[in-house]
Amino acid sequence: MTQPKKKKKKRTRLLPALLLGVLLGLGADAWLQLNAALPIERPTTVELESGQRLSSLSRQMEDRGLFSSDRQRLYLVIYARLHGEATRLKAGEYALEPGVSPLGLLTVLTSGKILLHELRLVEGWRFSQAWKLIRADPNIAHTLGNADNAAIMQAIGKPGIDPEGRFFPDTYRFPKKTTDVSFLRNAYAAMDKILAAEWTARAPNLLYATPDQALIMATLVEKESAVASERPIIAGVFLRRLQTGMRLQTDPAVIYGLGDAYDGNIHTEDLRTDTPYNTYTRDGMPPTPICLPGREAIHAALHPDDSKTLYFVAKGDGTHQFSSSLEEHNAAVMRYQIKPHLHP
Structure with a gap:
């Protein structure tokens, strides 16, 4: 009668050891996966929408082949939740370089250092030329449609002013989805500032x-x-x-x-x-x-x-x-x- 009891005690002692071994194995695997480079061969971008969760973005990235495995993606999501990083994500478009790891990706997504695009308005251009370039830029959110000059100036808060000459020609850097109205307001304000400074002097x-x-x-x-x-x-x-x-x-x-x-x-x-x-x-x-x-x-x-x-x-x-x-x-x-x- 005493023999079966000894076997039961032996199995009971083995379970914690097995569980610990499994946890250590998972931890080691997670560490390796979180620090392994993502399969990114050339510079690319990811965009985190306002209110979007890391789980959603990571699934989109996985669909694009930007994770080595679903395991690598899941480890990242779990790690971000356990360490409170999932609530520190900042919306925007980010640049990713070859060699970045999942933990590096998390650092990028919480940095707020969003990708800025460039658009140059050239000295001597007419407003119509500048407006054509702005309307064609895929990184600008186009809200004005086919608005004429009067409607454009109304939209940026300058009604009754002719747009010609009112926007400073320069290279502008802006985040993706900046609206055409915001872009024009910035260029108008730049011209106002420079003209005022030159007028004073x-x-x-x-x-x-x-x-x-x-x-x-x-x-x-x-x-x-x-x-x-x-x-x-x-x-x-x-x-x-x-x-x-x-x-x-x-x-x-x-x-x-x-x-x-x-x-x-x-x-x-x-x-x-x-x-x-x-x-x-x-x-x-x-x-x-x-x-x-x-x-x-x-x-x-x-x-x-x-x-x-x-x-x-x-x-x-x-x-x-x-x-x-x-x-x-x-x-x-x-x-x-x-x-x-x-x-x-």
């Missing part, structure tokens, strides 16, 4: 009554030359023309006024066709900016040179010849435009 005794007038001039300067050293000279030419009652006679403004009718070449008839932007037929500056001006152009408009030049003509190499008299200007036109082959 402007040269004395300028003709501009408001910063908006300086902005219009900056757009003319922006379109007339890409050479930084020439911009203050061009601004000086235009301001002296206004002071002496001359018309600005700037082709970029005429082209802007032609709109879709512009065929890539400016013709004599175009210079005679009156529009609000034809500075050959109308006095003063155009009614609005004609492009997105960069800071250099804004600075030049507010710090024009003080020479006596009144004319300039393109030399064909990206620069201009500046003249103080009509006689000098006509000679420069002959040399660089009409008979450039005679002057190597």
Whole structure:
């Protein structure tokens, strides 16, 4: 009768040992799996939606082949819950590099260091060009649809303002799903800030009554030359023309006024066709900016040179010849435009 009791006691002592062995084995396996590299061969991204749980995201990643096994994924979810990491996840899009482990993934998802995308608005572009680029960007949440300019400005809180020239050309970095309204507000605020700073530091005794007038001039300067050293000279030419009652006679403004009718070449008839932007037929500056001006152009408009030049003509190499008299200007036109082959 005593023999069976001994066997029972022996089995009872074995159970804790077996259980401990199983737990140690699972722990070792979990440690190995949590520190093993995910099967990511090239940089990739994952996106944690607002309110999404790690279990849901990890299943999506597993469907994409970003876990070596379901076991590796389950260990991560359990670890995150046991250590309180599951409640510290921050929504957003994250970049993952080859070699990252599940624990490394968890560090990324709780860091808040979300991936930022880039979009560049180019100096000299029209607003329509910038808006086309914004609308085509897949990382921007498009809420404005086919809104016209008036509706766009209404949406960003600037009703009644023409959008041309109001958005600072720069490279913007933003998280995925930034709305088009938010993006435009940021670009508008950037232009406001820079224009205000340049206006405060402007040269004395300028003709501009408001910063908006300086902005219009900056757009003319922006379109007339890409050479930084020439911009203050061009601004000086235009301001002296206004002071002496001359018309600005700037082709970029005429082209802007032609709109879709512009065929890539400016013709004599175009210079005679009156529009609000034809500075050959109308006095003063155009009614609005004609492009997105960069800071250099804004600075030049507010710090024009003080020479006596009144004319300039393109030399064909990206620069201009500046003249103080009509006689000098006509000679420069002959040399660089009409008979450039005679002057190597």
